[in-house]
Every structure is written in C-alpha cells, then in structure tokens.
Amino acid sequence: MKHYVLAAGGTGGHMVPAAALAAELMRRGHRVALVSDARGVRFPGLFDGVQTHVLPAGRFQVKKPQGWASAVxxxxxxxxxxxxxxxxxxxxAVIGFGGYPAFPALLAAFADGIPTAVHExxxxxxxxxxxxxxxVDAIATSxxxxxxxxxxxxxxxxxxxNPVREAVLALRARPYPLLEEDGIFRVLVTGGSQGANILSRVVPDGLAMLPPNFRRRLQVTHQARVEDIDAARAQYAAHDIPAELATYLPDMPEQLAWAHLVIGRAGxxxxAELTAAGRPAILVPLPSATDDHQTANAREMTKAGGAxxxxxxxxxxxxxxxxxQKLGLDPAAMENAAGRARSVGRPNAVSDLADLVESLDAPRVRLPKVQKASKPAFA
Structure with a gap:
C-alpha cells in the first residue's frame, strides 16, 4: 500500500478527474489525501472516504498585479x-490536476524530493x-x-x-436510447458546474422554433444557474415545452443515459462524459475560457462527427x-453521431492514469495510442 496526494483546483473540471483517480487508487489498496481550496472540498459525494485538506493558495490575476504580493x-x-x-x-507521489490550489502542493513536493505528475x-x-x-516527472494529457x-x-x-466517474463510464455498455420518428426526443441542457446564462436565454426560444410535429416530441432537462432558472422555466412554459429545471443534477449519469442530444458548454x-457515454451534442464553448481552451476541447469530437x-x-x-432540425429529424443519423462521439472516448483513462501514477519511478512507460475516428457522421 502506498500513499498519494492529489492536488486540484476548486472547479468541477479539476475535481471530477481527481475524484475518479482517488477511487481507482483506493480500489487498488492505496491511501489517498486531497489538497484543494474551500470550493473543492464542497462537491457532494465526490471524495467519500478521502481525507481532505484545505490549503491557502494565492491567485495571480494578470489584470490585478497589485494583489500579487499577497498571492505569493x-x-x-x-x-x-x-x-x-x-x-x-x-x-x-503528488499528482496535480491544475488550478492555483495545486501549485503549493507541487512546490512542496519539489522541495521534499517527492515524485510528481500533472494531469491536463x-x-x-x-x-x-x-x-x-x-x-514534474510525468505529464498526463487528455x-x-x-x-x-x-x-x-x-x-x-x-x-x-480524462477520467470520468464510474457511473458515467458504465453508460458505455448501454445502447443509445431508442429514438423513433414519432417518439419522445430527450434533450439535456447543461452549462457545467456553473451553469450558463446564454443557454437559459437561447435554448427555450430555439426549441420553440422547431416544427410543431418535432416540438411536441421534446422532453427537456435543463441545469441552470440560480439567477436564471425562474426566467427559463417561464420561457419553456410559455412555449408549452415540457421541461424539468434544476440548479444541480445529482443524477447526471442517469440523465445522460436517457438523453438523445446534449446542448452544453465544452468543458x-x-x-469526457459525452465521449465516454456516446452522446451527440451541440457545443457552445465559453469564449472567456483561458486560452479559449473550450473551443480546442470541442475540436476532436466535432471533427469525428459526434458534435x-x-x-x-x-x-x-x-x-x-x-x-x-438537421440532427433530430433523422433517427439513424442521430444514432450514427452517437457512435462517432463514442469513438473518441477513452474509457481506460482512469486505469491508465493510475498505472502511470504507480510507476512514477519508471517515467518512460508508454501507453497505447488511441485510434482516431474516421469520416464524420455530420458536419
């Protein structure tokens, strides 16, 4: 049995893969500790059985250099x-998942000569x-x-x-939900852990513009921000579109299991969850994301024909x-797109990452390349 420290920033994008790795390492008989900020330790259910530590971490904001001394x-x-x-x-070993709260933990590991890795x-x-x-001794990429x-x-x-929760990975073994020409069409709208104002403003009106025979088939689940949820609920009601809204979806894997199409950000x-489960999507990258990384995230899935x-x-x-209309009126194309999304998923991410972490004393380990997707299903 070995001990590992996972260090991650407080957003869901950092915490979810860290939690997946923690669960895998503990399954292998190791002990795991989490280092994060106050936000990171509040995610419900992610780190059950993991000892957690909140450490101070200065945030360096480029546009506010007057705060750098305090951050240091x-x-x-x-x-x-x-x-x-x-x-x-x-x-x-100490494994960082990005975000400023990971920085002090990695600096401490460098000072103490402890092997390190980061996951991007x-x-x-x-x-x-x-x-x-x-x-660092190793860099794991997605x-x-x-x-x-x-x-x-x-x-x-x-x-x-990028590791995903076991409940999401299990969806890979389930078929794409049956979609008939006149059957229910389930849409899942999610802006990630923070929600997305533009999705709440645009999606209800966009769905209302669909032809009546398509619109009446819709069944929507929409995760929205607290400040947006009432207005979005009123929009759906005004358009007579059945919609269930919530600020947090604790059963996200099950929601994903039944979704025919996901409309969301590209965090x-x-x-990772869309490609693990094999669900087609309409992606709206967050333009203010650092280095426009959400647009880059969406590129592989879109090129494959899954989004x-x-x-x-x-x-x-x-x-x-x-x-x-281009997507939803052809059930065969939707199912094909789901397969294209699935083709770029990496279901062994958590086990491959755990293998790498366990072998940090042999950093030249090579993991198999993932086969690229072929011709897109829709473009």
Whole structure:
C-alpha cells in the first residue's frame, strides 16, 4: 500500500478527474489525501472516504498585479502547510490536476524530493501545469494534441484521456436510447458546474422554433444557474415545452443515459462524459475560457462527427433551431453521431492514469495510442 496526494483546483473540471483517480487508487489498496481550496472540498459525494485538506493558495490575476504580493505570501504559506502534511502522510507521489490550489502542493513536493505528475484535462495546457511542466516527472494529457505543451517534454508526456466517474463510464455498455420518428426526443441542457446564462436565454426560444410535429416530441432537462432558472422555466412554459429545471443534477449519469442530444458548454469533463457515454451534442464553448481552451476541447469530437460546435456569438434561437432540425429529424443519423462521439472516448483513462501514477519511478512507460475516428457522421 502506498500513499498519494492529489492536488486540484476548486472547479468541477479539476475535481471530477481527481475524484475518479482517488477511487481507482483506493480500489487498488492505496491511501489517498486531497489538497484543494474551500470550493473543492464542497462537491457532494465526490471524495467519500478521502481525507481532505484545505490549503491557502494565492491567485495571480494578470489584470490585478497589485494583489500579487499577497498571492505569493498565501502560496508560500500553503507550501509550508503541505510540507507538514507530507511529514506525516509520507506520499509516494503528488499528482496535480491544475488550478492555483495545486501549485503549493507541487512546490512542496519539489522541495521534499517527492515524485510528481500533472494531469491536463483540456486541449490547452493550463497555467499552473505550464509553470511546473519542466519540473514534474510525468505529464498526463487528455487529447492527442495539447496546445502550449513544449516539445521538450515529449519524453515524459503520456496520453491517457480524462477520467470520468464510474457511473458515467458504465453508460458505455448501454445502447443509445431508442429514438423513433414519432417518439419522445430527450434533450439535456447543461452549462457545467456553473451553469450558463446564454443557454437559459437561447435554448427555450430555439426549441420553440422547431416544427410543431418535432416540438411536441421534446422532453427537456435543463441545469441552470440560480439567477436564471425562474426566467427559463417561464420561457419553456410559455412555449408549452415540457421541461424539468434544476440548479444541480445529482443524477447526471442517469440523465445522460436517457438523453438523445446534449446542448452544453465544452468543458473538459463535459466532453469526457459525452465521449465516454456516446452522446451527440451541440457545443457552445465559453469564449472567456483561458486560452479559449473550450473551443480546442470541442475540436476532436466535432471533427469525428459526434458534435456540432457553435461559437457563442453565433448561438441564436434561429441557429439552434436550424441545427436541431438537421440532427433530430433523422433517427439513424442521430444514432450514427452517437457512435462517432463514442469513438473518441477513452474509457481506460482512469486505469491508465493510475498505472502511470504507480510507476512514477519508471517515467518512460508508454501507453497505447488511441485510434482516431474516421469520416464524420455530420458536419
């Protein structure tokens, strides 16, 4: 039995793969500790059985340099606290998942000579992972092409994919939901852990523009922000579209299981879950995402034919209705698109990542390449 420390920022994109790795390492008989911020330890049910530690971590905002001195002090305080943790927990390795809360934990590991790895969920290497890339022993990536990753690190870079929860991975064994020409068409709308205002504003009106024979088949589940949910609910009601709205969907794997189409952002966890389960999607990347990484995230799935990507500036009710008609009126094309989405999933991501973590003393391990998808199903 070995001890491992997982260090992750407080957003769902960092926490979900960290939780998946924690579960896999514990299944293999190891002990795991989580280092995060106050946001990260509040995700319900993700880290059951894992000891958690909240450490201070300064956030460096480019447009607010006056706060950098305070951020440095917090970072070094977090580093000192992490070193104290390592004295008692004695980790065999420290694995960072990005986000500023991971930085002090990795700095402490460098200082103590503990093997390290980072996992990058996005198709663009994140800021913290870029800073530490030179010093870590291994870099695990989720896409065959990862921007901002220096070729100098090729020897220690391993394509593993982005781990998803076991309940989502189990959907891979279930068939795409039966879709008949006159049957129910289930739409899942999700903006990720933070919701998305534009989806709440545009989707109800876009679905209302569909032909009556299509519109009456719709059954919508919509995850919205607290401040948007009442207005979105009223829009659906005004259009007489059956819709269940919630600010949080605790049964997301089951919602995904029954969805014929997903409309959502292109966050790392969203893409990983869509491709693991094999669900076609209309993706609206968040334009303010650092380095426009959501657009990069969507590229592989879209190229394979499992998704359509619409830039936020072009995401109008009219455009959504147009794309929905192209997709939803042909059940065979929808099922084919689901297969295309599934073709770029990496179902062994968590086991491959755990293998890499366990073998950090042999960093030249090579993992198999994933076969690329062929001709797109829809473009």
């Amino acid at each position: 002090r917090e970072m070094w305080r977090g580093r000192a606290m992490a070193r104290q943790l390592y004295q008692t927990f004695k980790p065999a 969920q996005n198709a663009v290497l994140g800021r913290v992972n870029r800073v530490v890339a030179r010093r 896409y065959e092409e990862t921007a901002r990753l220096s070729p100098r690190h090729a020897d220690k870079t391993h394509l593993v994919g 790392a966890s969203t893409i 359509r990507t619409i830039a936020q500036g072009d995401f109008t009710a009219v455009e959504l209705a147009k794309q929905m």
